[in-house]
Amino acid sequence: MKKIGIKDVAKEANVSISTVSRVFRKYGNVPKDTENSVLEAAKKLQYTPNIAAQALRGSLNNIGIVFTRLAEDAFINPFYSEVLRGISTIIKKENHYMQIIACDTLEEEKAEIRTLLASGRVDGIILLYSRCMDPLIYDLVKNESNFIISGRVESDHLLKDKIYTVNTDSIKDTYDAVSVLINKGHKKIALINEESNYIVNLDRMNGYKQALISNGIEFDEDLIIIKTKNNRETVNNIKNKLKKHPEISAIFAKDDLIAAYAYEAIKEMGLNIPQDIAVMGHNDLYLASLLEPKLSTVRVPIFELGCKLAENLIKIINKEEIDERHVVLPTELIIRESI
């Protein structure tokens, strides 16, 4: 099946290629009847403009979504599915397309993104995470690339006023969540966190600490549990910590998925939630209300997060004005049965 081009349509409709182009560009400077005959010819030949040729003069209208994928568990967290859904909603409305980017190493990621942007495969990038002092950011800013970050950069980051972010206030949210536990009378509260090279995790830690301190509770380094790649290992680590510190009466998990591991550990030890140990999560994944007992957590508007990211990135690409460089989305404390 030979490829149908603008020329074929022009010939079929007895007009020049410019006229065909004009019709498709919808400039409105073509008489109704010529337009109709062109449209008719196009339909008859099943003509679809070649995207590569269009892109040669303009752009592919592609935006890249970058997943962290160091190791294996990138896509697993339903969080990402939900952001994706938000992004997708906006992207489509704006006639753009989504390209998924998932790399195995930081080096590869940096190179890949550079190439993707430089080659014109994508017009902009959504980073679905924010690492501490990420060299990638400097690279992107230096190359004047279009990008936006889900999360935030360090408060004193030198490039802070050159980049765009969408985030929730993780410090405050964690502060509030832990405060709820404290107000319920809990004094020994463990924190299950993830690798500290992600800003969001620092923020969770920070909020946790501040909640303790402002309530006159001493911060104890030994009450921190760091999730490892191996889920079984994580569960065991939690169990060991609980055994070592039987005075722990509550756990704050930085993510609902992690809270689920806490559930597993607690149950395996024959303890009860919330009687023996209260658990609080973060994000309000659909998982939260499926757990037994239902998990108390912080609801993050994940879908809206995705929408805003896409919305602003497209504005950046189009060089439109953006009111807020750093958008902070509202959250909500969801109290269920686990505390």
Add this chain to the structure above:
Amino acid sequence: MKKIGIKDVAKEANVSISTVSRVFRKYGNVPKDTENSVLEAAKKLQYTPNIAAQALRGSLNNIGIVFTRLAEDAFINPFYSEVLRGISTIIKKENHYMQIIACDTLEEEKAEIRTLLASGRVDGIILLYSRCMDPLIYDLVKNESNFIISGRVESDHLLKDKIYTVNTDSIKDTYDAVSVLINKGHKKIALINEESNYIVNLDRMNGYKQALISNGIEFDEDLIIIKTKNNRETVNNIKNKLKKHPEISAIFAKDDLIAAYAYEAIKEMGLNIPQDIAVMGHNDLYLASLLEPKLSTVRVPIFELGCKLAENLIKIINKEEIDERHVVLPTELIIRESI
């Protein structure tokens, strides 16, 4: 920042553009030293070939992943995250890229896919579902499009020998799973299924029925529960069914996510799993072992499914030989605590 093209590199390296092109095409017919000076010039100028121009002569090397997204819950099931991970793994190895496609209506989907393919934005399509008598299939075959289906088409589908699929044997797997329940002495087994216009759901139903019949148990239409969009409604429907048929002692859910709703319903009724009601799921999402009690289920090699889909689609695109038109992946029965 002006865009660097092949011309600039040629000038910088004092060669012609064809030489530059040859170097990048790696034809090996360029002397080492000229090659080096070209590479050097390219690096100095930070040259990256323009993808649109390349695509104009070749292809964008993009493949499209089609999610069903009728309504809202497309991305939610972790199943999709996992397939995506598999696909992504292969795609990258083969120097291809992933484009996400999610449409709201069937009509839109058909049009979108047609355009995507015709415009050259994607070279091929992975359909992450298989609908009954899907007109889309006919369209794709007629247009000689490159595509592959996750799932299968009807056994007597006229185009069966013209399309490619990767699947697990849902009928047999369900048959086996339900048989396990029957062997445990269960006589009244409910089935929670989804819309019947997806082949996979018909297969689950079919396997369920066959298991009953071959064990001398009468099939009772009224023991079928169909999941609705509204999760709360689904939970309530399950509860109502259990109330109406107190003799139900086991439930087979077509998906672990759905099994989770069954858990919710059962617990809300004050019943115990598996003492009062045994539950069996399907897919072995990570969720399965997080549920309490741990869910028995059928393990589907979701990651491998994604790999195979990508692998074969790329072969189709490259017009390479494919040994099996319809790949069936092995599964495994996972017995945990819920039965």
Add this chain to the structure above:
DNA sequence: TTGTACGCGTTATCAG
């Protein structure tokens, strides 16, 4: 081994 020149399918400019 290297360079010139053309074509890929569009869009935009400019002249009519």
Add this chain to the structure above:
DNA sequence: CTGATAACGCGTACAA
């Protein structure tokens, strides 16, 4: 209102 024609950046016959 319409049609030639020149880009866009790259790959490749063909010529040298």
